[in-house]
Amino acid sequence: MNKPPITELIQSHRSTRTFKNIEIPRDIVKEIIVSAQWAPTSHNVQAYSIISITNQELRGDLANLCGNQKYVKEAPIFFVFVADFYPHSLVSQWEETPFEMEETENLIVGAVDTALAAQNALLTARAYELGGVMIGGIRNRAQEVAALLNLPKWTFPVMGLCLGYPQDVTEQKPRFPFYGVHHEDCYNRENIISALNEYDKDMLHYYSTRQVNPKYTGWITQMTNYLSSPRRQELTMFLKNQGFQMK
Template sequence: MDKHPVANHIQSHRSTRKFKNTRIPEEIIKEIITSAQWAPTSHNVQAYSIISITDQTLRVELAHLCGDQKYVKEAPAFFVFTADFYPHSLISRRLEVPFEMEETENVIVGAVDTALAAQNALLTARAYGLGGVMIGGIRNHSEKVAKLLKLPEWTFPVMGLCLGYPASITDQKPRFPLYGVLHENHYDANDIEKAIVEYDERTLHYYSNRKPNPKQSGWSSQMAAYLSTPRRPGVTAFLKKQGFKMK
């Protein structure tokens, strides 16, 4: 069976971190953001906003807060995808009805809506010959980012997105074996260890041959290190400060 062009487009994903110093036409930017708006959304809530960062001083500050990721300040375009229930709070206030936002479900809805919009944006950007990389580091210092971007209550940054014309093409990072991801009717743990071993072999080969920044480690050792320490412990306190009590 011939692979469908859309499937081929999606499955050719790779992160781009080096960009040409070429401006992205405004009409393409508008198409990218319009595609983001057509992502699936829970109950048509559309719980996100997209902030285009064009001020270079602000870019430099955000790059530092993201862990000194230089492509945040160097990419031709950088967006911050933000979960956003602020418009909904205004509606509830205007209509004088309760604004029930204390459940953890609302954080999940906001994060999912925002992530789906960001993925649509990246896929559309790539269709126009651009490359990009998602920036989870935007949550490293959520409160400082919120202050810089003047985020109101009922909002929180979910991810950044760097976009531009690729200066180089990187190798694709392998993915977990399909049989370790796809289950039928119920979760089947029988082959998970086998999938991990297989994936460790593939990722060790990928990382040891990667240029630049080769590594002599596979997926298991990287995940063990990644999950052995608390991740962004300030996020919960920040979300509660923004109004999300997460009961």
Template sequence: MITSPEVRTLIQSHRSIRRFEDKPVPQQVIDDLVESARWAPSSHNVQAYSIICIRNQSTKDKLQELCGNQRYIGQCPVFFVFVMDFYRHAVISEQNGSAFEVEEIENLLVGSVDTALAAENFLLAARSYGLGGVMIGGIRNEAAEVAKLLKLPKWTVPVMGMCIGYPDQQPWQKPRMVKQAVYHEEYYQTDELESQLAEYEQISADYYTKRTNGKRTDGWGKQMSAYFAKKRRANLTDFIKRQGFPLK
């Protein structure tokens, strides 16, 4: 059996990097990251994603604005947009004279998962080169404007962005949910969930208290309660429907 402790260390040491050295990422490295993304798992080999590489400063600045003014988008050497993409499938269906039944939620899930798996492969490969990055869900804040800027055709949806560059920081690693709450054997177990959540609340509150020198003391549970108390990206559903996914 071949073991790869370096791979496990890479996976388990994830941190979001938001400050980068003023140093370009070589094209041959980017080509290899794309190759790694191409070999991600794909449901039924659908491969429903595309990757857009953006170096142009004015485009990065506009995307920064559309993503909620996250300054690291404009500051990173190169920015990528990972797009759920069924446009190729529409073209090939037309060429073969077959129906194009892509309207159900199932296909939206397949495309989103394909895109996310490709993005994760991409980020892990980037880190193997000594690069760092952060995924940007804010790419969906103004999805219609992003689509216009990037000339996205019908049957495509921007799922996430990603800043990539050589790290200029060493941020703390956020503690994750306790294993007992996310790992189940044989069936979904809830008997100990409240105590598990309480344990994680204390762990995460301690983390934020230490990281901010007491300026922030709320734990994961309070943060999530506040997060889900508000409706988010209400215009995204209409955009997705206009892109050819009526969510049947």
């Protein structure tokens, strides 16, 4: 079976973290943002804003706030994808209707809408031969990011996206076995155990043989390390201050 070009594009994904020093033409940047807007959106709320940042100094500050991730500064463009209910707060004010934003549901709606838009942006960028990496580090110091970008109440940064023309083409990172992700009719726990063992070996092989930054652990150690300490604990307070009470 011949794969359609869009399938090839999706399945050739890898994150890109090194970029040529070439500016991205403005019309391509616009296409990327327009494509982000064509993502499906919960109840048509379109609860996101996209801030594009080319200013070197600002990107330097953001790179620091993202945990000194140098590609935030080095990529020719950095986007911040912001979950955004600020416009919705205005219309509720105008119409003098209640603004029921305090429950967890809207937080999820905002994060999901924003992520779908960001993935559309990345795929469109790749169609123009760009590469990129998403940056969850934007939530490391969300309060400071919000101040730097002048974010209003009812918003929060969900992810960043570095884009540029790739300097190096890296190997693809293996994915969890198909049978460990796809379940038929009901959840199959037995598949998970064999998939975990198989994937741990695949990842050990990938990490230990890759050209850049080889590592000598498998996926299980990576995940247990990642999950064994709390992360971004200030985020809850930040979100509450932004209006999301998560009731």
